[in-house]
Amino acid sequence: EIVMTQSPATLSVSPGDRATLSCRASQGVSNNLAWYQQKPGQAPRLLIYGASTRATGIPARFSGSGSGTEFTLTISSLQSEDFAVYYCQQYNYWWTFGQGTKVEIK
Amino acid sequence: EVQLVESGGGLIQPGGSLRLSCAASGFTVSSNYMSWVRQAPGKGLEWVSVIYSDGRTYYADSVEGRFSISRDISENTLYLQMNSLRVEDTAVFYCAGDVGGYWGYWGQGTLVTVSS
Numbered sequence: 086e087i088v089m090t091q092s093p094a095t096l097s098v099s100p101g102d103r104a105t106l107s108c109r110a111s112q113g114v115s116n117n118l119a120w121y122q123q124k125p126g127q128a129p130r131l132l133i134y135g136a137s138t139r140a141t142g143i144p145a146r147f148s149g150s151g152s153g154t155e156f157t158l159t160i161s162s163l164q165s166e167d168f169a170v171y172y173c174q175q176y177n178y179w180w181t182f183g184q185g186t187k188v189e190i191k
Numbered sequence: 192e193v194q195l196v197e198s199g200g201g202l203i204q205p206g207g208s209l210r211l212s213c214a215a216s217g218f219t220v221s222s223n224y225m226s227w228v229r230q231a232p233g234k235g236l237e238w239v240s241v242i243y244s245d246g247r248t249y250y251a252d253s254v255e256g257r258f259s260i261s262r263d264i265s266e267n268t269l270y271l272q273m274n275s276l277r278v279e280d281t282a283v284f285y286c287a288g289d290v291g292g293y294w295g296y297w298g299q300g301t302l303v304t305v306s307s
Contacts, residue, residue, distance in 0.1 A: 119293035121236075128285055128297035129236065140295065172236055176292035179249075180226070180238040 087111055087175050091183035097191040098163050106186045108156040108173035117177035120149055120158045123185075124169045132171075133158065163188070193217040193296045195286050200301030207276050207305075213269040213286030213298055221264045224289035227271045229282035230300075239284070240271065254280075276305045 088111040098104045108118070116136040121129035131140040133149035136156055146161040160167055168190055173183040195218070199211040211227070213220075227239040240250045240260040248260050259272040269286050281304050288296035 117292060121294075128300055129294075130297070131293060131295050134291065134293045134295075174236075174293065182236045182238075184235045 087114060087178055087181050089173055089175055089181050089183035091171075091173055091186050093186060094184070095187045095189060097189050099191045100165060101162050102191075104160040104163055104167075104188055106158040106160075106171055106173075106188075108151075108158070108183050110154045110156075110175055113153045114175040114177035116152050117175055118149075118151065118156050119174045119176060120147075121172045121174065122167075122169045123172065129172065160188075193288065195288060195296055195298035197284065197286055197298040197301040200284065200303045202304045202306065203276055204307050205276060205278055205305055208272070208274045209276065209303060211271040211273065211284055211286075211301055211303070213271075215267045215269065215288070218288050218296055220262050220267050220269050225260075225262065225269045226287045226289060226294065227258075227260060227269075228285045228287050228294070228297075229280075229303075230285070231279075231282045234282075237282075241289075242269070273303070276303075278305050281305045 090109045092107045118136040120133040123129045137149045148159045150157050170185045170187045172185050194216045196214045203209050226241045242248050242260045257275045261270045283300040283302050285300045286298045287294035
């Protein structure tokens with residue numbers, strides 16, 4: 086099983102600031118990496134696939150980078166609606182998720 | 192517009208059985224990979240099972256032999272038959288539509304609570 090590790094577990098950020106979330110895979114997953122956003126009581130929403138491609142309708146302030154084992158999700162200027170939990174997921178070999186990073190208001 | 196609507200969750204005793212449904216519109220269940228994903232209360236996401244467009248099925252080790260995924264082409268509906276349920280199966284179950292290995296479409300989820 087490919088283990089995905091996200092850091093930090095919680096990120097406290099002020100609105101308008103930049104947020105940088107990290108995700109590490111226990112073995113290489115090429116660019117088969119997706120990011121999802123989940124708000125309380127809601128289903129996850131696809132943000133990024135292919136490590137860096139924004140899904141339809143996702144604002145340009147969300148960007149993804151990385152390949153192999155190290156990945157980053159950056160939110161350039163946090164809006165109120167961006168406070169949520171973010172999960173990375175590898176789909177190179179079956180599917181596994183990171184444990185999530187909660188982005189909270191500082 | 193794509194809609195996936197799950198149903199069938201509820202409270203069930205350990206050892207019991209439950210069948211979840213996921214009715215799809217705007218998305219053809221039989222032409223795409225469809226998965227079930229679960230989330231235990233306050234926890235992260237866990238892939239449970241997938242059915243490929245060619246009908247092959249696969250399961251996470253944690254549910255292998257107890258859960259069965261299927262679909263009804265005429266109803267455009269995905270199912271998850273869950274037998275021998277355990278307390279640790281308590282979770283919100285989501286169906287998800289695969290759009291390229293990743294999941295672009297999700298239902299709203301249905302809660303399964305296994306408790307005596």
